[in-house]
Amino acid sequence: MPLTPAPSRFPWWKPTWWTPLRADAALAAGLFVVQVLLAYAQPSWLMQTTLVTFLWSAVSLAPIVLRRTHLWFAIGLTAFLTAVGTVWPDALLGGQGVALWVLAYTVAVYEPWWRAVLGTAALWLVNDLIWVWAYQHDLMRDTDGRQLISMSAGIIVNLAVMVITFLAGRTVRARREASAALAERALAAEANQQAHAEQAVAEERRRIARELHDVVAHHVSVIGVMSTGARRMLHRDPAAADEALATIEQTSRTTLRELRRLLFVLRSESAQADDADGLSPTPGxxxxxxxxxxxxxxxxxxxxxxxxxxxxxxxxxxxxxxxxxxxxxxxxxxxxxxxxxxxxxxxxxxxxxxxxxxxxxxxxxxxxxxxxxxxxxxxxxxxxxxxxxxxxxxxxxxxxxxxxxxxxxxxxxxxxxxxxxxxxxxxxx
Known part of the structure; x- marks a missing residue:
């Protein structure tokens, strides 16, 4: 499954301008500074402290900048810069090895299984072929002519580093996929819970509406009965008619309040109210x-x-x-x-x-x-x-x-x- 960027746990330290391209550029710059410092430390087998070698080191680290925007182009560029060592042996002391490790990790993290295997194999195959070529041309010796490492040991070390880098990248990818899946499940569970809550509220609103309807219907019936009685008693017993009219007034105002509440409930409910009527009388x-x-x-x-x-x-x-x-x-x-x-x-x-x-x-x-x-x-x-x-x-x-x-x-x-x-x-x- 394709990886989607997960939300950062610490968003306060990551400003909006800190894009992946700028982050990778900062990584390449940091690795370049480390290489320059190692060059001035002057181990006998490292590159010379010249402007040309420094520029070449910067060029060989450039593919790292493109590792998350143009990954396969960066892999091909690293393979090409590594192969340049067959023409210019001093180029083998640049930053291709570091770039190879970073890109091998990146392809293992961001690509599906078969593409990750293909990219890792391509990188390390070029690296091992150049290693064998350099060993056969006596380039793996220090300034005193001593052999730095045997060819078989170098191949074994390269193989071990390849496997470790690949497994580390796949482990990070698996953890990110698991985190993304858990986040999706949490969102789905929250949405499901919200849907159940809304359904429960809707059902309860329909029930309230039915019961309020029963209350209003009762009051309207009382108004009808009292109106009939008041009309009949108006000329024969004005006092009784006045009492009936007072009851009608009070009942009508109560009915109006209940109607307002009923309309409030119905406005809050988007679906139509259930037409089923309750069979039991309304309790109080x-x-x-x-x-x-x-x-x-x-x-x-x-x-x-x-x-x-x-x-x-x-x-x-x-x-x-x-x-x-x-x-x-x-x-x-x-x-x-x-x-x-x-x-x-x-x-x-x-x-x-x-x-x-x-x-x-x-x-x-x-x-x-x-x-x-x-x-x-x-x-x-x-x-x-x-x-x-x-x-x-x-x-x-x-x-x-x-x-x-x-x-x-x-x-x-x-x-x-x-x-x-x-x-x-x-x-x-």
Missing amino acids: LSGLRTLVDQVCEAGLSTSLRVDGELDVVDPGVALTAYRIVQEALTNSLKHAGPARAEVRLSADGRELTIEVFDTGRGPHTRTLTADGVPAGTSGHGLLGMRERVAVYGGTLRTGPRPGGGFRVHARIPMEQAGHVMVAETQAEV
């Missing part, structure tokens, strides 16, 4: 006692505590509170183990506070995501809670309790049906 806060009794019968000791008047809570808010308590107690039944749970509701006229906690083991902190959803599970229930609370502009917090167990805490603003601001009245008129 009055059903919490029955719900708690059912949980107790299922094996989880649960208590219910209510502070404040819950009769003024709008049906939509009451339905949301019921679903939050239901989902929280269901999670406690599944995960708490031997424990007890407590449900607390408090209404102060401005907001409804819902708190459900248990004393069980609950999910460990390390297994929770940033949203408080247990990792490794779908988390659709908690996502549904969060979506329901968001519809009414409330807040939801979920997580482990300091003393053990799990806690769900929600606050939902209350809109009382009997109190309407003057600005709202003018807007509706």
